Amino acid sequence: MLGTDMKRDRAEGFDALVGPHLEVLWRAARSLSNGNHDAEDLIQETLLRAYRSLDTFDGRYPRAWLLTIMRNANINRHRRRRPVLLDHADDIERAQQGGEVAASAEDVAVAAMTSPALVDALERLSPRHRDVVVLVDVEGLSYNEAAAIIGVPVGTVMSRLHRARHQMRARLNRVSDQWSNQP
Amino acid sequence: MNPLDLYDMTRRRGGSRCTEIGRRIQAYLDGQLDADTMAKVARHLDACRRCGLTAADYTALKQALAHSSATVPAPQIERLRNFARSLGEGDLAD
Numbered sequence: 001m002l003g004t005d006m007k008r009d010r011a012e013g014f015d016a017l018v019g020p021h022l023e024v025l026w027r028a029a030r031s032l033s034n035g036n037h038d039a040e041d042l043i044q045e046t047l048l049r050a051y052r053s054l055d056t057f058d059g060r061y062p063r064a065w066l067l068t069i070m071r072n073a074n075i076n077r078h079r080r081r082r083p084v085l086l087d088h089a090d091d092i093e094r095a096q097q098g099g100e101v102a103a104s105a106e107d108v109a110v111a112a113m114t115s116p117a118l119v120d121a122l123e124r125l126s127p128r129h130r131d132v133v134v135l136v137d138v139e140g141l142s143y144n145e146a147a148a149i150i151g152v153p154v155g156t157v158m159s160r161l162h163r164a165r166h167q168m169r170a171r172l173n174r175v176s177d178q179w180s181n182q183p
Numbered sequence: 184m185n186p187l188d189l190y191d192m193t194r195r196r197g198g199s200r201c202t203e204i205g206r207r208i209q210a211y212l213d214g215q216l217d218a219d220t221m222a223k224v225a226r227h228l229d230a231c232r233r234c235g236l237t238a239a240d241y242t243a244l245k246q247a248l249a250h251s252s253a254t255v256p257a258p259q260i261e262r263l264r265n266f267a268r269s270l271g272e273g274d275l276a277d
Contacts, residue, residue, distance in 0.1 A: 011271020018267050023255050026263075036259060043263055051270040118247050137248035143215065162209045169240050 014051055021063050027139035028067055028149050031131070032074045045077070046070040067148035121171040129164035132157055137165075200227065201234055208238050212245065 029039035049069050057065055122130060135146040147154045204227045210216050211224040228235045
């Protein structure tokens with residue numbers, strides 16, 4: 001059992017540890033969730049898990065540590081519910097579930113966009129490509145942070161992101177050409 | 184003039200140098216290249232209209248996506264900060 005001083009140090013240490021990363025956690029959680037309320041629930045679950053495993057954390061890369069915990073918490077909650085993000089298996093499951101899948105990462109980003117052409121270009125991406133665009137370009141996470149939350153190597157994030165932007169650019173250019181060629 | 188710039192200005196459209204730079208444009212815009220390569224790509228983009236336009240497209244796309252991000256709501260962040268604090272306080276009360 002921890003003494004009072006150790007408990008106080010632990011409590012204050014946790015507060016100082018997670019405080020600077022709450023905004024990034026929020027952006028990541030929003031990309032994994034259906035709305036703000038859902039995102040807040042996911043972050044609370046993440047913080048709870050982080051606090052419980054604080055003794056095993058080596059103190060290095062707290063942001064990556066928190067994002068990895070969030071990823072696992074998200075996988076766990078979707079075992080009980082439905083898949084929202086991320087990889088091939090999820091893509092398949094998502095396709096199998098068809099219209100039952102609720103708004104997620106990309107839906108939230110799409111809803112915030114004002115350009116129909118941009119929305120269309122994002123919606124036409126495969127889910128795995130759309131996810132990295134939302135995490136990196138919309139929510140502003142770094143390649144490393146996106147890799148931690150998706151659970152793939154940084155190189156995979158980069159290649160997916162580049163391919164996704166390439167497809168979006170091509171799509172937007174086609175739309176632009178159509179407009180400029182109209183009589 | 185830097186020989187590479189001269190090459191960029193006189194190269195045929197879509198030449199091998201454009202192909203090489205084209206593969207690095209996105210990483211360049213994301214600031215993911217080493218300093219030497221960043222400088223090399225920057226020089227090429229200054230000199231090559233076609234690659235410059237490609238970079239401008241990607242820049243516009245990144246800016247449009249970044250602007251689509253909703254702001255982080257301060258009340259929720261404050262609630263989460265309090266939640267994090269409460270975890271430790273609960274521990275202390277045990």
